[in-house]
Amino acid sequence: MQSLIKSLKVLEKVAEKQPISVGELAKMMSMPKTTVQRILWTFHEAGWLRLIEGDMPRWTVSPRVLSVRPIELAGGGLSAAVQDPMAELRNSTQETVYVSVYDGNGAVVVIDRLESPHPVRAVSPIGDIAPIHSTANGMAILAFLPESQLENILTGELSAFNPATITDADKLRAELKQVRERGYAINRGYYRSGIFAIGAPIFDAAHQPVASICISMPDSRYHEEKIAEWGALTVKAAQAIGFQRNARG
CATH class of the missing domain: 1.10.10.10 (Winged helix-like DNA-binding domain superfamily/Winged helix DNA-binding domain)
Structure with missing residues (x-):
């Protein structure tokens, strides 16, 4: 093995x-x-x-x-459901939009992206692998995982990527509690310095987090007073994707 x-x-x-x-x-x-x-x-x-x-x-x-693609990238399903909500979120915020899925091993993988029209923007390639505990898409999923899966991650190694990364399990638990309360995660440069993001979970019919969607931007365009507005737009997009995906069966 x-x-x-x-x-x-x-x-x-x-x-x-x-x-x-x-x-x-x-x-x-x-x-x-x-x-x-x-x-x-x-x-x-x-x-x-x-x-x-x-x-x-x-x-x-x-x-x-x-030739080897996860079900999320196969025709129909999640891949089809994300297109319109992603475009609406990108057009509303003018920021880069990502959809990611959990790889089951402490990371999330980007499966789709729409870039910001701004010349200065945050861009990660499709297929990019990022830690679940320090990204907006990751924390949006992590907060809603079953308790046993959540604890496996919190009691494991929480790698630091810069001084802002949350590596203390109790602090991360508190952060995830806020994610559950407001419905979206905020990444204040926890993974890549100078890159901020807001992400929301995408649920299946059983209310399990199967993916997440986020907007990502450089810190020069991040403003605390816009968090509630951006968060609401991101949650709206996540809910639209979940509804469409579940409606398709």
């Missing part, structure tokens, strides 16, 4: 840093070069990685990964 997890982490690192050499991978992951080489060739034989020849051969992810 540990060998499988190690191999998957190599695959994830290639996806993050591609194109990348064996030596660079081995150094980043503190693994023997021979072990990394063996893992890379295994994924290559399976069709998941490809080798770019040259003076220093480098590895990239194969297009085969496009």
Whole structure:
């Protein structure tokens, strides 16, 4: 099992840093070069990685990964339901809008995005993985997870990404209590310094958080007096997505 997890982490690192050499991978992951080489060739034989020849051969992810999509990205369902609410939220706020899903392992993954028309804007790529405890989309989901899942995360490692990150479990519990009370999460630069966001959970028919939607902006456009307005718009978009998705069955 540990060998499988190690191999998957190599695959994830290639996806993050591609194109990348064996030596660079081995150094980043503190693994023997021979072990990394063996893992890379295994994924290559399976069709998941490809080798770019040259003076220093480098590895990239194969297009085969496009054939493996989570249900959230499949036609219809959540993917279809987010389009109109995302556009309305972006047009109302003029800020970048993201929809993310929980990966079940302490992180959220961006599955859709609409960019702000402002020349200076916060942009993360689709597929970007971010910690659930320090992002607006993450905290919006985290606050409404079943108690056992919530405690597993709160009692685990809460990594710090800058001095603003909430890493104390009790402080994070208090923050999540406020999220539940007002219906949306506020990220005051907890993950990336200078990037602020407001996110709301998207619920399924059983009132379980299946995703979240947020607006993200540089701190130069973040104003405390607009939080209630932005929060209400974000919650409205999340509710519209949930309603449409559940109506589709």
